[in-house]
Amino acid sequence: MKQTSNAFLDTARGNLADQRLREHMNGLGITIPLGRAMAMEELGNFEVLRSHLRDIKDHTLNNLDYYLGRYEENVIQRGGQVHWASDASELNDIVAGICQRIEARQVAKGKSMVTEETALTAHLQALGLEVTETDLGEYIIQLADEPPSHIVGPAFHKTPEQIRELFLEHHQLGERSLETPTEMVQEARDILRDKFLNADVGIIGANALVAEDGRSMLVTNEGNGDLGANLPRVAIVCTTIDKVLPRAEDATALLRLLARSAIALPVSAYTSFYTGPRRDEDLDGPEEFHVVLLDNRRTEILGSKYQDMLRCMRCAACLNHCPVYIGAGGHAYGWVYPGPMGSVLTPLLTSLEESSLLPEACTSCGRCAEVCPAEIPLPDLLRDLRAESVQSGLTPWRWRWAMRLHAWLAKRPGLYHFTTGMAIKLMHRMGRKNGFFSKLPVAPGWSSVRELPAPQGGTFMQQWKARSKSDG
């Protein structure tokens, strides 16, 4: 996937100018947080549960080699195969190799941000395979030929009307009204059902991997994961090494927070545990069961000051609660993961050079950290990334120098009060008539959208000094 993160401001400006998108996103930015707050209130002990989950994830990450080893042993024991992919192209080659070995022609693919990270679909299509996205949201944006704008709802940015237009354009089914979401869902279901039945390979993701028994856990709202993993001859789970948890009990601890954080419901419609290929006594299931575990620089994050980010369970609560995300829109982030979690992950998984604007796309309002079920200190991690930008010279020079000059002056109180006293007196005199300034040459970004209120009079420190003198 071509990265366009450095065009963040331009894409965001375009999204903001799209009135329909803006209203749509505003609505979601209000209703989803409300729903989540209600779901958490019903649950009652969010803080306790998330601390518990944080501890489990930290423990697992600190012993990652051990738990991954156990997971692999258990998958093999159940008749499955585990493949290790150090980067995106290795994952793509492994999956393509399996498809080619069994002479597959059609692939039914479930929702997986990991395969977005590796651009697997494009890779398989280039080899002549027909790949169908079977998650409804992914299917919609596959028709629209767009990347996901949200990690849980890939078509988050699409209005029902736009989806209707897409279906009418791409499904040659003659005259029909297709006005209600129910009709649209039924139509997609009919089309996708055939894809499942004809697929040679099913690809799914995972929300957790259970080390103690080799199961992989997946939540979906449409059940497409179960069809994709059970109907085709071969099932492939594509996921990353940070998804492993010690016990099944730990996966259920995650479940208690996942759906509530993601979609404001106690559970998603389907929660499935996959145990491997079909056994003799099973009625259905795949002949072959593969798990591809991607690293893609996660081992570099492990042990670094950004390790907390590996606790992320991809619930998207931080996106839904981020006013910058709601305003800018998911595509502005220009890679796979948008919003606060994306602004941390993108520089770490690609490079800070290609994404240095993303850590700046944050007002430090702290709403993301407040709702994060894995207790990831997102604003702190974003600030740390900004610190790296400062150190490596990626921050524009005028901001670096402005900060240094300000600090230099702030450390010299006598000089600071003298110079600010003079400047403020002058500004007060100039601004008194209007009460504000419309142009601010030193910070054009401020005055492009707002006035600068004029200072009230002399500085407080000047007035205080004068008053103390006359009192004393």
Add this chain to the structure above:
Amino acid sequence: MHSSNKPNRQFTEPPENPSVALLVTCIADLFRPSVAFASLQLLEQAGCEVTVPEQQTCCGQPAYNTGDYRSGRAIARQVIETFADYNFVVAPSGSCAGMMHQHYPALFEDDGEWRGRARDLASRSWEVTSFLTEVMQFKPDLSNASGKYTYHDSCAGLRELGIKEQPRQLLKASRGIDIQELNQTEVCCGFGGTFCAKMPDISEKMVDDKLDNALASGADTLLGGDLGCLLNLAGRAKRRNLDLDVRHVVEVIAGADQHPAIGERET
């Protein structure tokens, strides 16, 4: 760099004549001295011995949030020294108080020499409305005050210091004061320090949402506890020619609202 959790400091009895240093905050010093005078007045009325240390300039937040930790630390060390000898340090700003309370300890986490001093200052740092209500159990005399207000919960105060009821509690000392709550009151106004100048388009959308909610509340005046947010809100309201006054909450609580509202001309 990880900041700690919300403070949990409880006072059963208000301390007697505590020595309080006022951290004026750079924005109040430069743009809105009436906020610092109002804070001083309220602290004195509450029975504090208030000092304004002359060596103070800024808390270092602009540098810190930009990611210039070196400059942030240099300024923080100066603040720690300047405010070393007082029972309490009080600021008319949740974000400056939050900087001292939450972020100074994080800045000196790995510095054996300064860690203890940073934590000590953190334990003594308060935002003014929270200090007046929680520590001093102060009830202002607002018998003549009236008006239709709405209140913006600034992010740092709200999430770093748990400031929500404190300013409202002080305002409710007057029966004439009517508080119309904002829709989406806990959503950021789009200021975010340098964010508003670095990403003006997104900031504009956020501040407009906030102002639209303020207008819809039916209030004449939008109050808040952080001048950064308030300059942003007043500046944008002026650009849009909105009929809405913007003020710091302490001006109303101290009865010092004879000054023109933020961004209004002198009459």
